[in-house]
Amino acid sequence: MKNNKLVMIMLIILITITLVGAVAVVVVLKVTGAENTAGPTIDELLEYSVDIPEITTNLAGNDFIRISFKIQTDSKKAKEELEKRDFQVNNIIIHTLSEKKPEEIQGSQGQKLLEEELKEKVNELMMSGKVEKVYITGSLLP
Template identity: 70%
Template sequence: MKNNKLVTVMAIMLVAILLVGTIAVVAVLKLTGEDKKEEPTIDEVLEASVDIPEVTTNLASNDFIKISFKIETDSKEAKEELEKRDFQVRNIIIYELSEKKSEELQGVEGKKGLEETLKTKINSLMQDGKIKKVYITGSILQ
């Protein structure tokens, strides 16, 4: 009788351990699976991007710049909103460039700084999505 109880308790404990282990494995796989977001394809990036045509403006250093951009959004809805806000985006670009000196825009760091500044300022306008990245697609500084 005593052996029978011992075997029953051991079987129950073994089943409980297996059940807890299975739940832990499933939870870990589910949580790590959600973190692995796939990068969008180039077609998806293009579908959610807006071209900003060439802007020509004076800089603070009395030089001038011709520059164009492609702005990547996080969704088609954000793209549609950004297309409607084209005039506001161009206004932000002109204001930002008018405060820059030509030395500030030369080199990789200067261009990256401008891209990040524009991203932040344009994101403050957005209601239906976010700007993921701002790309400079053309630039002539004189």
């Protein structure tokens, strides 16, 4: 009778230790998994980004715009390629803007659409890596 009680207590302790260990593993995996999906750090963003200096160009009609961008790539190789293709990127930006009316790029939604359109067009050029995001860093419409 005493041996059965001792075995039962040891079994309960063993199961408790196992459950605590399993919970600890799950918590550790959740915490480290959340950090990995948080995205790149600001230092990584800057390391893989290219500044496009201010461009002044005509819009559709008689209006003009001054605008500058920062383009985020997915790797150092992609950044280097994008820096070499700066004249092509400027060309894409100028052609895209020349088809836009001022009201199409005003407001948050219009700017997001422009950023997405430029991202897609620049990605068509890229051979190694890709553009992750295009940011408008300055704009001036008269």
